[in-house]
Amino acid sequence: MYKVNEIFETIQGEGNYTGTPAIFLRLQGCPVGCSWCDTKHTWDIQPDLLIQLGDTTQKKADSDHWAQADAQAILALFQQRAYRAKHVVITGGEPCMYDLNPLCELLHQQGFSTQIETSGTFEILAPLQTWVTVSPKVNMKGGYEVLRSCLERANEIKHPVAMEKHVQELEQLLIGLDCQNKLIYLQPISQKAKATQLAIEACMAHNWRLSVQVHKYLGIN
Template identity: 70%
Template sequence: MNTYKINEIFETIQGEGQYTGTASIFVRLQGCPVGCSWCDTKQTWEQLESDKQSLSNIIIKTSDSPTWCDADETIIYNTFVEQGYRAKHVVITGGEPCMFDLNPLCNLLHSKGYTTQIETSGTFEIQAPDQTWVTVSPKINMKGGYPVLASCMLRANEIKHPIARQTHVEELEQLLIEAPVKQNTLIYLQPISQKTSATELAIETCKEKNWRLSVQVHKYIGIS
């Protein structure tokens, strides 16, 4: 069994990308060295032993904090059952979830009738079953210095790229030349922080390139 560092587990609605509107269980993993400047989960970056707590404390979290616990795939699944979660789609996010081997967790969940999705920066090799939906949000030229891997781009079912300025669009265009995706891979632009200028840029670019818009629905309706 693999051990995963869990920042939080909760049931909600997926607010981004292809699965927008889908009832989902989020498993947020602790740890990320990428250093994205606009990250909205910076509490997941470090894996300090001083922040380690029990699973029971992690489950009842109601606000962002760097606290985490160790749990294997069986404990995670049992937590879903014990908490009475009804959603059958599981989103594994972070942090950077691909710092972990996700095969054991995803395979167990698939055997129990769940679908799985990974949200990754594309900077670590993806270790997950073929049936897992992979969302790559490519973090290009970030502080941590990790390159976006061509293998991650090729594995992606969807690319979800946060943008605020034209340079962010150009970075994605260049990345797609250097690290092509499959023909059926969906490409989403997501305005950073719901800014009006970023949203207008995303809409115009999506019309120009026949890409798609992702607007972080959960933030507009005020849920986690």
Template identity: 70%
Template sequence: MSKYKINEIFETIQGEGQYTGTASIFVRLQGCPVGCSWCDTKQTWDQLESDKQPLSTIIVKTSDDPTWCDVDDSTILNTFVEQAYRAKHVVITGGEPCMFDLNPLCELLHSKGYSTQIETSGTFEIQAPEQTWVTVSPKINMKGGYKILASCMQRANEIKHPIARQVHVDELEQLLIEAPIKENTLIYLQPISQKISSTELAIETCKEKNWRLSVQVHKYIGIS
């Protein structure tokens, strides 16, 4: 069995990318050294022993706090059953989930009829089965100094790139030259913080390049 540091587990609707609108169970892992300035889950960055709690505390928490628990893949699956979650799509996010070997968890979930998706910054090697949907949200030139791995870009099923200014579009274009993606990989632009200027830039760029728009539907309708 593999152990995973869990910040939270909850059932909701996926609000981003290709799976927008899909009933999903989110498994949010603890730990991320990338240092994205606009990160909306900064409570997942550190893995302090002083924040460690039992799963029973983590599963019911309603605030964005840094508490986490250490559990194995079977316990995660059992939690889905005990909580009577109905969704059959599981989104493994963070933090940076690819700091962990996700093969055991994903393979177990697949054997029980779940589909899986990983949301990663592309800065750690992806350890997951081929049938797992991989969303790479490349965090370029962030505080932590981590580089986007060409292997992650090549593995991606979709690229979901947050943008606020033209420089972010330019950075993505340069990255796509340096680390090419597969021909059928989808490219989404996601406006940062739902700003009007960011949204307008994303829309115009998507029209120009035949890319797609991701608008974080969950934030517009007020769900987690």
């Protein structure tokens, strides 16, 4: 069973799939504790905030209510809502706290492609066809650190930056990692002008890519 914070259809605003229509499945729960996290309402799993799965598609604002569902129920809801997107982004919270194999396998059988957005602090339990975006977390207050196996599995590494030390953290993580088939992105934290300038300069210097959370500039989910 998965704990679902929300389900919605939008345009992927980050990383390699930017611009792609996608169904977003946001799972509840994350212990990593990034101070600048833009989804803090997904951190805790409060038993008294349980809702029906259908109500996770109707949220008008961020909320920490969540629903319980298995893979079949999630697929049935996608069909019931008549979503058009064929790409599913599983995010959170920290989606890799869950075994994502049953869900991704079912979605692949039904013709969807899948993508995971993860901090890389939990082992990734998902099929090889699943596109894995690791946004590595270093020294966050929850005490979790990015796993080498997650960096190795990543199809893209997307590092949030606001300060020069964040660029250095990524340089350190990439030492000895085979990046031949990986895309490397910097993502400015919270659309701050200074963070964006830093990211542009560091991308140019390292030949990395820039990811700017397009949805936030567009004012969409």
